[in-house]
Amino acid sequence: MSDVTVLVSGASIAGPALAHWLHRHGAEVTVVEQTPGLRPGGQAVDARGVAKEVIGRMGLDTAVRAACTDTAGAYTVDVNGNVLETFRADDHAGDGYIAEIEILRGDLSRVLYDDTRDSVEYVFGDRIAVLTQDADGVDVTFAGGARRRFDLVIGADGLHSALRSMVFGPRERFVRHLGLVLAYYSVPNEFGLDRWLIDYQERGRSAGLRPIRDATRAIAMLSFAASDFAVDHRDVDAQKRLLRERMAGFGWLTQRILAHLDDTPDFYLDQVAQVVMDRWSTGRVGLLGDAAFSASPMSGGGTGLALVGAYLLAGELAASGWDPQAGFAGYEERMRSYVEANQEIGRLHVHSLTGSGPSPEPDMEALTALIECAVGGPDLPPYDLD
């Protein structure tokens, strides 16, 4: 055990995954999460290519696969429900549109938390209020009043990262809205959905239904183009009003899906946005996952980036003898092109839905190379573990 102490802010995907690797490299880890418990909810997230390798190295392959959605594939349909296109989960060796490792965000978060809860200190219902760093450490005052000092602090607190604002500057400087809003919530499976996702799209809007393990429920997915987005990300009622307004008159099963907005136990709506930063660290403070480099849900790569980033960040810090400058530099260098490829895929996907952006005729060779980089990712050095 080294005597290095690390505070991680955020306990969704990036935070617990980083805690796993930091602990295995011998650090003492505290994770602070602002919500009172682990946050449930969210739609399915995918792990492809190099991210599957990281899950394997974490020893979580069996637990993750056991919690996977078991989705057989996806159909796109016309307004009457006639099938237009079919994608199978075993296309492209399990790394296609519907990935072989597809798991609800809340379920993956639970697997990662259960794996680390005994070896890592989790503090729920609190957050960093004030942070000051000097050459040797970081002083943190928590909103709950506690004051502690850590060697390193990592923000894994998502797209709206408070740590990023505190240390790197206001969100407007880094968050790029791509012109699409996405909403997810669970509904009763009154639609006869059976292991197949269904998706209907038309002129900048889409509606879909995703099967989950609990066959009595399904997850509704709705999206609409919006160049402006003024609704507070904490005001769920206002978000639901906006969704009703923007999806009014949309065909297929949309109006039946919207009828469940008032009785759904979970709801997620956000702008499709990316985080673009020149660097993900300053001094003894670093960023990981969506906080640092959100590629947006439209990339299908955000969870992979978080898992792979966690492996590399912990590995590079430990390999540098916990020297923040060298450790963060190694992490940034190894991650950068992987992040950029996933962000480019996110942008292309949004453009194809909204009809905005560059030429609709993709250069297939360039696209194949891009997908290979986004899925294959960086090399994973075999770091020495304690």
Ligand SMILES: Cc1cc2nc3c(=O)[nH]c(=O)nc-3n(C[C@H](O)[C@H](O)[C@H](O)COP(=O)(O)OP(=O)(O)OC[C@H]3O[C@@H](n4cnc5c(N)ncnc54)[C@H](O)[C@@H]3O)c2cc1C
């Ligand atoms: C509730 C929820 C639902 C989601 N649903 C989807 C989805 O359906 N599809 C999809 O592709 N992606 C979804 N995402 C995003 C997805 O999890 C990420 O793109 C990816 O997995 C990387 O995760 P992350 O851990 O970096 O960030 P996130 O998953 O966004 O997690 C950030 C965590 O930090 C916590 N946090 C925020 N601020 C603070 C603070 N000040 N102090 C302490 N903790 C803080 C949050 O509560 C959250 O637990 C969702 C995220 C959340 C939180």
